[in-house]
Amino acid sequence: MVVGELFLSAFLKVLFHRLASSELLQFLRQEGLYKKLQKWEKTLTMVQAVLGDAEEKQLTDMAVKMWLDNLRDLAYDVEDILDEFATEALSRKLKLQHRDDQASTSKVQKLIPASLSKWSPSAVKFSVHMRSQIKDISSRLEELCKQRNDLGLQINAGGVSTARQQRPPPSSSVPPEPAVFGRDEDKAKLLEMIQRNEPEPDAVPNFRVVSIVAMGGVGKTTLAREVYNDKAVDDFNPRVWVCVSDEFDVLEISKAILESITCSPCNLKSLNEVQVQLKNQVAGKKFLLVLDDVWNKDYGSWEILKSPFLAGAKGSKMIVTTRLEDVALIMGRDIDCYKLRLLSDNDCWSVFRKHGFESGVVSGHQNSESTRLKVVEKCRGLPLAARSLGGLLRYKTRNDEWEHIMNSEIWNLSDENEVLPVLRLSYHHLPSHLKRCFAYCAILPKDYEFDEKEVVFLWMAEGLIEPSEDNKQPEDLGGEYFHDLLSRSIFQLSIGSDTKFIMHDLVNDLAQSVSGDTCFRLESS
Incomplete structure (x- = not known):
């Protein structure tokens, strides 16, 4: 299993945070080590800049994989040294407090300068030990920095791996398949929430936000699409679908919504112009807007985005799909937050069969109870996993091919399925x-x-x-x-x-x- 660039990057950020600690900096200056560790931080920053490139190359280059392994080991050794510094600094602080307490009652203790405490036998022994450790770390850091160049590792734009930017394609409102399994009850509840128009205080906007919240791959987008295309919402006009994803750019999202309503490209450059046009398009109309895959937790950005929709007619709705409950609460009310659960085993098996058996004759072995149990065990109610696994087996006709895939961890089939990039997004954020x-x-x-x-x-x-x-x-x-x-x-x-x-x-x-x-x-x- 490869060493993750994201994990190492996160680990290095924690080290940088500790190196910036005021108490640690004071101790390092007293020991004359500040410049040494300052150089560490600069070198580690240079190394961190190429982690994205290393993450991609390690899959095919064993030397890069070894370089990442060595960097990880070094990072842990640096953390251990910082722990030792923190422990020694605290120990000396406690000893000094104890000496001061004794000095208040002892004339002899008052004559001993506090500065001599750093020259105690234990302090000297610690200093010698630490200087040896620091010399070793510095040497290894320099070697890693040199190897970085020898391996041809490049700095990616913004220091971010292109692998990190990999994500599923944007969604659309067009159903990719004719049948959806196991979501009839969820759909009925969502439609009820969408159509509900109970009296509300004047302070409440003309529209309400209904959020669908769940982990990646559960089927939030599928459920939103089912509701969006149902005849029960035909009275909403306009209806708009926008895939938001990582970048919550208010101008770009507003333009996408406006273009969807007018069915023509928007060449306006300023947010004000776009939102004025958007307000005119929705004024007095009962609209339905789906914002799919939202990650934004900035309340200010949401307030700006929603402002044109305040002109809509009462009863208008927004559907938001997100993995983050905080996003749902920022954009709407707790009672309008729908937490989508995993599929039942039977429904998960139905999804698998739909994607795995359509291309040819289903043999008895492939349709056996043991195969069903393996599928259910692997997917654990996650429709994305069932769909992906079925897709992997769709054109596998030999029993030994089925056996190999069914006996492999679905995670280790990452080159052939979409589960990995979908779930890794949760870690990226x-x-x-x-x-x-x-x-x-x-x-x-x-x-x-x-x-x-x-x-x-x-x-x-x-x-x-x-x-x-x-x-x-x-x-x-x-x-x-x-x-x-x-x-x-x-x-x-x-x-x-x-x-x-x-x-x-x-x-x-x-x-x-x-x-x-x-x-x-x-x-x-």
Whole structure:
């Protein structure tokens, strides 16, 4: 399993944050080591800039893979040294406080200068040990920087890997298939929410936002498309579908909506001109707007985007699909947030059959109960996984080909399926501190039910919870980390429990993928 560029990049950001700590900087200056570690930061920044290129090349170049492995090992060694510095600085601080307490009652202690504390036998021994360690780290860093050039690693624009930018193609309102399995009840509930027009206070806008929230691959876009194309919403006019994705550019989204309504290209350059035209197009009309795949958590951007739609007729609706519960709450109300669940085993099998068996005659072996059980076990209610697995087997006619794919982890079939890029987007959008915490969750066994404190205490034990500027307790800060991952659909409530949580098997695989061999677990057979 390859070392993830994103995980290493996140790890290096944490190191940079620690190197900027005021207490650590003060200790380093006292020890005369500040310039050495300042040079480390500069070198690591240079190395970090080529991580994107290294991530792509490691798949075919073993030398690059070894370079990334060595960089990861070095990063952990740097973190260990910073831990030792922090421990020594705290130890000396406590000893100095103890000496000051004694000095208040001892005339002899008052005559000993505080500066001599750094020349105690233990301090001298520590200094010699650390200087040896620093010399070793500096040498390895220089070698890695030299190898970076020898390997021909290039700096990508913005320092971001093109692999990182890979994502599924934009969605559209046109159904890609005639049948959708297992979503009739969900569709009925969504249509009810869309058609509901109960009296509301005047302060509420003329439109309401209905959000569909779930992890990647559950079928949020499919459900939104089913509702959008249903005859029950024919009275909405105009109806508009826009795929938003990563970049929440208010001008570009507004232009896309305007172009969809007018069916003509928009050449206007300013946001004001576009939004004036958009307001005129929706004024007094009952519209239905779908914003698919939204990640934006900036309330100010949302306020600007929605302003032209305040002119719409009462009863207008927006449907938003997102993996982030926070996005749903920013754009609408909690009661209008629909949390989409996984498919049943039977429906998952139906999706698989639809995509896997259409190209030829279905043999008894391929349609056996054992095959069904393997499919259900692999996909775990995720329709994207069922569709992708079916697509892989669509033109495989030999039993040995089926056996190979069915006995392989779906995650390891990444070159041939779309599950990997879809789920990795959730990891891409995590801030650095959450990437480390999520990657550490690779130690959790599949199907394991856990509670919040259990995971938070594990993070605390590993030093993954960064000190906050407002001096929050680590346990409280870890709780915030946990609920952030929960709101991003990384963790999910276990069925039938309000206190236990689980990770979907494929999200668990994602954690293992991004952590590489930095985490491992032992499981009994």
